[in-house]
Amino acid sequence: MPTKLAEPTAQTAERLIDIDLTVNGKAEHFSIAPWVTLLDLLRERLDLTGTKKGCDHGQCGACTVLVDGKRVNSCLTLAVVRDGSEIQTIEGLSSGDTLHPMQQAFIDHDAFQCGYCTPGQICSAIGMLREGKADGRDAIRENMSGNLCRCGAYTNIADAIESVQGREDAR
Amino acid sequence: MNRFGYDRPSDVAEAVRDGNARGVRFLAGGSNLVDLMKENVERPVRVVDINRLPLHAIEDHDGGLRIGALATNSETAWDARVEAKYPVLASSILAGASPQLRNVATAGGNLNQRTRCLYFYDNTTACNKREPGTGCSAIGGVNRVNAILGASPSCIATHPSDMCVGLAVLNATVNVTGPLGDRTIPFADYHRLPGEDPSRDNTLKPGELITSIDLPDEDFSGNYTYLKLRDRLSYAFALVSVAVVMRIENGRIAEARIALGGVAHKPWRSKTAEGLLVGEVPSQSAFLAAAHALLEGAQGQGANDFKIGLARRAIVRACRQAADGTPQSQIDKRVA
Known part of the structure; x- marks a missing residue:
């Protein structure tokens, strides 16, 4: 017999989560809802619109960024999960006018x-x-x-x- | 995406407490769950982010390996011990998804990912897996990707994983914990057939969490293959896939294990088919006999009828690749 699950109680209410990210070398702090994706955070909160929302389902790769050095689909990443991470986007690759x-x-x-x-x-x-x-x-x-x-x-x-x-x- | 609460437990006991409530989902890499939440197929009340739990390691264990539930697909596929001793697992992982997804997708999440049946994803249609009792739109519908084995009148969905097909032939075991304590599930018993309750993909009990996957102390690095056939050369789900491992002694097959992906609600094995190969000299006719046995009872649904013949030929080809020690490359897709 499966165990009987309790009704949800604690912390089901909406609340904002505080997170810290380093984005293209700059420390950033956010209070965000848990359903905000890293992609939307970059585009809507930091105006880093180089990272594109193509399919928004991890199928096209247009949203690919580097998180702690590794390439990931930012559209399928909830930003709260990456609290403390270092994010690199297309805007952070060049050194001044010298392209990567x-x-x-x-x-x-x-x-x-x-x-x-x-x-x-x-x-x-x-x-x-x-x-x-x-x-x-x-x-x-x-x-x-x-x-x-x-x-x-x-x-x-x-x-x-x-x-x-x-x-x-x-x- | 619906609104939901968020917890970030720091140890397994806390995660199990957080997860012990209706409508709660454990979140690991998120590559499937977040997608399903965007589609409103999953609408959790609360998400328990398990990424900070100490379940990331891949460790030596009883002569074999223990893969932490949060080890990413990339970490597992590129682990030197996996490459050396369990290359069929590395190969199956590298055949799946994209590099970006493999960098976040986890071992536990791979087992628990949901079907990619078109109707499961389409909230406007009936689907017994998504909304029990509404019916199955895939039966009589667009069912090119659906099951030919083990299906039921309620559901013809397939399990989409490649990794699980590799794990199936390695006789892995799945360690879980939950409100009732710890237990270990043999891999063959982890996923289930749809029967009359397709809403359940596996035999996890409510609130249970995968902690690790164990690979026994066996070495199939000589004779193995993972052959995956799909609509494009990369980054597509399997129409049919075949994992094979063999032990060959004195020119005869001492042991063979064959699992099919893309054809059923779980990786598909048959003791009868595998038994037919024991003692045989590797040959086309022996492989064909095994293929027929493994596909015993296969039933097309119209648009996927082709899978039966495709699977038969793929099994024969994969057995030959394994016997010859010429595993399928996941980079050069030419089928040798």
Whole structure:
């Protein structure tokens, strides 16, 4: 027999949760409802609109950011869960006017057309190089499969990533 | 998404207390639960965030491995011990989802993820799994992805996991805790068939929480494969997948385990099919006999009739890959 569950009691009421995040190197504090996703927090509270809301269901990768160095879909991440984490978005990659090597590679290789998926592609590519598991072009393509490009710039995206794959400063 | 309360317990006992109430959901990586909440398929009263619990480690255990419930798919697939001793598990994990999802999706969450049946996700349709008693829209509906084995007149959903198909052939065990204490569930008994109660995916009791998954002290690193067939080469759920491990001694199969994914409400194994291979010299005819036995009773639903033939050929191919020691690459998708 399954155990009988109690009626919900404690802490079911709506309440705001205090969290601290470091976003692109800057300490930020928020009081937020638990249902706010990291994606919405970045876009609506910090105006960091480089991170895109494509499908909002983890299927397209346009919302990919780096959380504690790892690539994740920010649309499926509740911000409260990441309390204390370090977040890196497309806005935090360049050093002043000097683009991150991955950003520069995307330009050099014409790795986008409309550009909507590009912030997610670039964050994902950096995360992939940090993982260090994608050796060679087939592996790059497989390990970038979580980022869709509806313009179909895949060939040039793979070229761009391949061109900086061995560079320490591209991670 | 509905409004809900939020708890963040710091130890397992507190989590079990927090979770012991109706309408409460444990939240780990969130890659499935948050998605279902956005679709209003899941409407928890309260979410218990278990990410701070000490359940992240992958540890040596009884000569095998104990995978913490919160170990991410990436951590498990890339663990050197998993790669060395249980490569069928690494391969099955890497065949699933996307790298971003694998970075957050957890071992426990993988077991507890819900079906991707189109109607389960569509709140405007009848679905016995989502709303018991309303009917099954997939029967007679768009059912290309649905079950061919173990289905019932109430539900033809499939379990979507790849990882679980790998765990099934490894004879893993699932450690859980809950209001009534700790218990261990053999993997084959963890997920259940839909029967007349498709709302229950598994045999967890209310309020129970997975703490870890144990892999026994066995080494199938020589003869294994995970072959996954789907509508695109990557980042799609299996139409049919096959995990195989074998022990081959003196040119004959001493032991074979075969599990199918994408075809039933749980990873599908058959003692009869596996028994047919014992003592046989690896051959096309032996593999075909096993495939027929494993697919005994398979029933198409119209749009998924093709799965029966596809599964038969995939089983034969996967058995050959395992016997030959040429496991399917999850990067080069050409099927050798």
